[in-house]
Amino acid sequence: MTEVDARGLSCPMPVIKTKNALESIEEGEIVVIIDDATARDNVLRLAKSKGCTISEERKGDAFYLTLTKSR
Amino acid sequence: MVDDPNLLVGLERADDAGVYKLSDELAIIQTIDFITPIVDDPYTFGQIAAANALSDVYAMGGRPLTAMNVVCFPIKSQDLSVLTEILRGGWDKLWEAGATLVGGHSIDDDELKYGLSVTGVIHPLKIITKDGAEVGDKLLLTKPVGTGLVSTALKGGVAGEESLEQVSSSMTALNKVASELMLEAGAHACTDITGFGLLGHASGMVEDSRLGMEIRVSSIPIFPEVKEFANMGLVPGGTQRNREYRSDMIEMTSEISDEMLNILFDPQTSGGLLIAVPGKEAEALLQNLHRHGINEAAIIGEILAEPQGRIIVRE
DSSP states (O other), X not given: OEEEEOTTOOTTHHHHXXXXXXXXXXXXXXXXXXXXXXXXXXXXXXXXXXXXXXXXEEETTEEEEEEEEOO | OOOOTTEEEOGGGOOSSEEXXXXXXXXXXXXXXXXXXXXXXXXXXHHHHHHHXXXXXXXXXXXXXXXXXXXXXXXXXXXXXXXXXXXXXXXXXXXXXXXXXXXXXXXXXXXOEEEEEEEEEEOTTOOOOSSOOOTTOEEEEOSXXXXXXXXXXXXTTOSOHHHHHHHXXXXXXXXXXXXXXXXXXXXXXXXXXXXXXXHHHHHHXXXXXXXXXXXXXXXXXXXXXXXXXXXXXXXXTHHHHHHHHHGGGEEESXXXXXXXXXXXXXXXXXXXXXXXXXXXXXXXXXXXXXXXXXXXXXXXXXXXXXXXXXXXXXX
């Protein structure tokens, strides 16, 4: 599983890293770890626009977003 | 600070540029602006940086006279030909503006930056600040918005050549003609749209005033694909700061999406002029702008008596 650790990064880097990760796989899951609320919103927008299914978990200050890409 | 009566526009009520009176007929406008590269091509970047720096003089209704280059250049890692091209871009825009380059200053820096300090002239009684709007004025915007989102989409490899060309030709365009035409039309107030985004700079026109403003989102010119980039979350870092800074001044009367707000607060580079012009002159000014090739100009709202110091944003 691909992991994108975007902690400490602010917009637009988390979105761009997530986009690159999504494009590197044909299908499957990637987990994005993010600690900036605005960047989280923007990563969720990207995931929706790419048709991914999304699940989210909060651990401390960080959001763990699991994005599932299907063909 | 020395209280100098000749300082007509200064830091107290921050405007696009400072204005200092030399005589009853003449005042100088001073401004400085430098930016990091927003496009890869150095010549285009030089043009954009210069158009961006000159814009503050145009927003005050002035005429640029002289300019000085401000250069931060990574001399160890970049070829000097890159700098030559950047300066050529700046030079060409100054020539187009009719301004003279009188010097400059450069330092070695890890991150490339370029811009200009510009001095312009204006009659002290003809200064157009962001404050002078009146109830019944229409608001004209002379360039589309979305340069920040396009720039982020370029970084993310999402925006194509066509997007790049469209925003580049807009960002390299001087606000010179728009400024001259607004003066002819008897504009009451003006500001240029840059880092705070459209709503951020519009807020400055009514802040702490007895004026309100209405902006109609459906009338705002927006670069192609920008809505898609906003929907994909390709939002520059400055947008959220812009929103937080001015959100208290914004009233939404209809459903405006969060993505659209990210467009309305998108930080612009070398954006257009936002002009408040008497209502009866607005249509003629708009036609005149279009006739002079400023094709994207549009009437996007108006100045109202209420709500004081706030902006109503509707669809």
